[in-house]
Amino acid sequence: MPLEPVVGLLQGFLDLPFRDGYVPSVVYVSLYVSVIAVALSTLFSIPAALAMGFTDFPGKQFVKSVINTGMGFPSVVVGLLVLFAVSNRGPLGALDLVFTKEAMIMSQFVLATPPITAISLAAITGVSDNVRDAARVLGGTRLDTALVVIKEARYGIATAVLAGFGRAISEVGSVLIVGGNITGADGVSKTRTLTTAIQLEARQGRYETAMVLGAVLVAVVLTVNAIVVRLGDTGVNR
Numbered sequence: 590m591p592l593e594p595v596v597g598l599l600q601g602f603l604d605l606p607f608r609d610g611y612v613p614s615v616v617y618v619s620l621y622v623s624v625i626a627v628a629l630s631t632l633f634s635i636p637a638a639l640a641m642g643f644t645d646f647p648g649k650q651f652v653k654s655v656i657n658t659g660m661g662f663p664s665v666v667v668g669l670l671v672l673f674a675v676s677n678r679g680p681l682g683a684l685d686l687v688f689t690k691e692a693m694i695m696s697q698f699v700l701a702t703p704p705i706t707a708i709s710l711a712a713i714t715g716v717s718d719n720v721r722d723a724a725r726v727l728g729g730t731r732l733d734t735a736l737v738v739i740k741e742a743r744y745g746i747a748t749a750v751l752a753g754f755g756r757a758i759s760e761v762g763s764v765l766i767v768g769g770n771i772t773g774a775d776g777v778s779k780t781r782t783l784t785t786a787i788q789l790e791a792r793q794g795r796y797e798t799a800m801v802l803g804a805v806l807v808a809v810v811l812t813v814n815a816i817v818v819r820l821g822d823t824g825v826n827r
Contacts, residue, residue: 610775610776610777611772611776611777611778612802612805614772614777614778614781615778615781615782615783615786615802616783616805616809617778618690618778618779618780618781618782619758619782619783619784619806619809620758620809621690622690622693622694622697622757622764622782623697623754623757623758624754625694626693626694626695626696626697626698626701626757627697627701627705627750627753627754627757629694629698630698630701630702630705630753631705631750631753633702633706634702634705634706634709634749634753635705635709635739635746637706638706638709638710638713639713639735639738639739641653641710642710642713642714642738643731643734643735653707653710656703656706656707656710657703657707658703659702659703659707660703660704660707662700662703663762664696664700664760664761664762664763665762665763665766667696667699667700667763668696668762668763668764668765668766668767669766670699671692671695671696671699671763671766671767672687672692672766672767674695675687675692675695675767687767688767688768688769688771688780689768689780690768690779690780692767692768693763693764693767693768693780693782695767696760696763696764696766696767697757697760697763697764700756700757700760700763701753701754701756701757702753704749704752704753704756705749705750705752705753706749707749708745708746708748708749708752709742709745709746709749711745712742712744712745712746712748712749713738713739713742713745713746715742715745716738716741716742717741720737720738720741721734721737721738724737724738747817750817751813751814751817754810754813755810758782758783758784758806758809758810759784759806759810760784761784761785761788764780764782764784764785765785765788768780768781768782768785770785770786770789783802783805783806783809784806786802787799787802787803787806790802
């Protein structure tokens with residue numbers, strides 16, 4: 590097996606500016622933006638999926654089609670819309686959010702909400718009607734019934750959250766547009782994420798560094814997945 594690729598990867602790892610806080614700051618910005626965006630999206634999406642799963646209303650199929658369409662909505666378009674909203678001419682211009690982590694959170698919230706809502710809705714509607722009927726027969730309120738359904742659909746909901754997190758943390762186009770890929774004079778990231786750092790390093794020909802950052806990104810995603818799976822297993826054991 591040729592050792593040159595391995596040596597190059599190790600050299601790229603050693604050349605990373607760990608000491609000045611560059612890589613930790615990039616990881617921090619990535620996690621900060623993605624976790625907050627997905628948490629807010631989850632707080633919105635699961636109640637929305639429950640409301641759609643438990644009620645029938647005119648236009649329900651249209652709303653579902655809009656949500657499903659949103660799962661494939663171009664991220665650069667989302668970035669442009671958010672940038673317009675926070676620009677000086679936009680409705681949120683007074684908040685001065687251009688090229689900030691808050692604008693990136695808004696963009697990732699928009700991107701993560703459709704998959705979390707759609708997959709959660711599929712999991713909730715997939716729960717047998719017998720479960721709901723049993724909860725009602727035992728005197729459960731609408732809230733009790735909803736909690737029972739959530740418990741039965743927890744794996745599907747966990748998958749939805751992971752799908753939303755995966756889309757958020759792997760996003761490049763929208764966060765680049767609204768965040769600007771900025772670092773401070775000291776090299777510490779202000780709005781640079783792992784994905785935008787990888788793109789920059791690759792464009793500048795530092796492929797070993799880009800590969801190492803890619804490995805860090807994969808490790809972050811696998812760690813989050815492992816935590817969610819562990820929490821699910823703990824819930825089963827209880």
